[in-house]
Amino acid sequence: MSPALAQDLPPEVVDFIMDGNRGNRKTLSSCALVCKAWLPSSRYCLFSEFDIYVGPTHGASFLKLLSNPSCTIIHCIRSISIYPGVPGPEGIASVGEKTMAGLAKLKHVASLRIHNHRGCIPKETLASISSNFDEVTTLRMSNRFPSFRDAVEFVAMFPALKSLVFYPYCVNAASDTASDVSIPSTLRSLHLHSPFTHGAWFSEHHNQLDSVILSAIKTTDVDRVKEMLAAFGADLRHLSLGFERPQSVFDEQQSARDLSAAVNYACNPSLASLELKIPGASGGFLLAILESMRTPNLRRLTWDTGSLRPVPDxxxxxxxxxxxxxxxxxxxxxxxxxxISVRVQLPKAEAMGIKILGSEVQRR
Structure with missing residues (x-):
C-alpha cells in the first residue's frame, strides 16, 4: 500500500490494523513509518504498556524522557508495572521523591502492577504511588505487606478501582483485622491467590462482585470456597476455580470429589461462565461434577485438567x-x-447447539 492510499484510510480502519498487531512491536514500529496519519495510533499501541525498574541507578533514562518538554508519549501510557531495581531486602522501598515525582507525570495510567518480594514498601511510598495513579482501575499486587490490614488500606486508596489481582506474599495471617476499612464500591472483579488466608474477608466485606478467580486452592479449602460463593450470591456471573497441583493420586481424586459434593453453585443463579482447573483430576470425575451443578443460566463451561483418562462415560x-x-x-x-478429541463424543450436546471445543484449541 502506498503512503498516499494509507493516508486516506478512515481512522477506525487504522485503529483496527494497529490493534490487531498490538503484540508485535516490530510491526507497529514499521506502521509508525508508513505515513503521518498512522503515527498517533501506532504510537499509542507501542507505548501503552511500560515496565520500570526503580532504584537509585534504575529508571533514570525513562524518567529523563518523561521530563523532556518534547516528550509526547505520556498521554499514551495506560499500563505500568513497577519492579524493584535494587538488590537486597529494600526493593521498591528505596524509591525516592524524585522518582515518584517523575512517575506523577503519567496521568492516564489505568492499570498498575507492583511486584516486590524483597521487603515491605513503606506506607509513605504506597500513599505516593496511589496519589500519583488515582485513575487506576486495575491493580495487581504482588508485594509484601506487614499485615492484611495494610494491604486492604492500600487497595482503598484507589477510588476508581474495578479489578484487583492479589497475591498475598508473606502477609501475616494472624495480623489485625480490617473490618473497619472500606474498599472502593466500584470493585467488580477479584483474582485472589490462595483464598484460605483472606478470602473470607472479601466475601464478608465486599461481596458485590460479578467476576471472581480463586487460584492455588488446596483440597482443605473447599468448604471455605463454598462459604465464599454463598456470600457472593446472585451478583456473581463469572467464576474460575483453580486447584493446586496435587501431591498424590489421592489428593487429585479428593479435590474433584470434595468439589462435586460441597459446591453446586445453586447460590449463584446468575453464573454465566465457569472455569474449573483441577490438575490431575481424571475423566471419571467429570460426570459427578456435571451432575452436581445447579447452574441453569450457565453459558460457557471450561474443564481444564490436563487429562481425561480414565475416559468418562x-x-x-x-x-x-x-x-x-x-x-x-x-x-x-x-x-x-x-x-482426546471430545467433539465426536458429544453428538447430543452439539445437536442442541452447544459448541464443543477440545484439546485441539490452543491454550490461552
Missing part, C-alpha cells in the same frame, strides 16, 4: 450436557485436556 456426559432443564442457556463447552 461419554454417553452420560453427553446426555447431561444436552439436558436443557439443567443447562438452559449453555452454548459452549471447552475441554482443555490432552490426548
Amino acid at each position: 461419554w454417553e452420560k456426559v453427553d446426555t447431561r450436557l444436552a439436558d436443557r432443564a439443567a443447562f438452559k442457556r449453555l452454548n459452549q463447552v471447552h475441554f482443555l485436556s490432552e490426548g
Whole structure:
C-alpha cells in the first residue's frame, strides 16, 4: 500500500490494523513509518504498556524522557508495572521523591502492577504511588505487606478501582483485622491467590462482585470456597476455580470429589461462565461434577485438567450436557485436556447447539 492510499484510510480502519498487531512491536514500529496519519495510533499501541525498574541507578533514562518538554508519549501510557531495581531486602522501598515525582507525570495510567518480594514498601511510598495513579482501575499486587490490614488500606486508596489481582506474599495471617476499612464500591472483579488466608474477608466485606478467580486452592479449602460463593450470591456471573497441583493420586481424586459434593453453585443463579482447573483430576470425575451443578443460566463451561483418562462415560456426559432443564442457556463447552478429541463424543450436546471445543484449541 502506498503512503498516499494509507493516508486516506478512515481512522477506525487504522485503529483496527494497529490493534490487531498490538503484540508485535516490530510491526507497529514499521506502521509508525508508513505515513503521518498512522503515527498517533501506532504510537499509542507501542507505548501503552511500560515496565520500570526503580532504584537509585534504575529508571533514570525513562524518567529523563518523561521530563523532556518534547516528550509526547505520556498521554499514551495506560499500563505500568513497577519492579524493584535494587538488590537486597529494600526493593521498591528505596524509591525516592524524585522518582515518584517523575512517575506523577503519567496521568492516564489505568492499570498498575507492583511486584516486590524483597521487603515491605513503606506506607509513605504506597500513599505516593496511589496519589500519583488515582485513575487506576486495575491493580495487581504482588508485594509484601506487614499485615492484611495494610494491604486492604492500600487497595482503598484507589477510588476508581474495578479489578484487583492479589497475591498475598508473606502477609501475616494472624495480623489485625480490617473490618473497619472500606474498599472502593466500584470493585467488580477479584483474582485472589490462595483464598484460605483472606478470602473470607472479601466475601464478608465486599461481596458485590460479578467476576471472581480463586487460584492455588488446596483440597482443605473447599468448604471455605463454598462459604465464599454463598456470600457472593446472585451478583456473581463469572467464576474460575483453580486447584493446586496435587501431591498424590489421592489428593487429585479428593479435590474433584470434595468439589462435586460441597459446591453446586445453586447460590449463584446468575453464573454465566465457569472455569474449573483441577490438575490431575481424571475423566471419571467429570460426570459427578456435571451432575452436581445447579447452574441453569450457565453459558460457557471450561474443564481444564490436563487429562481425561480414565475416559468418562461419554454417553452420560453427553446426555447431561444436552439436558436443557439443567443447562438452559449453555452454548459452549471447552475441554482443555490432552490426548482426546471430545467433539465426536458429544453428538447430543452439539445437536442442541452447544459448541464443543477440545484439546485441539490452543491454550490461552
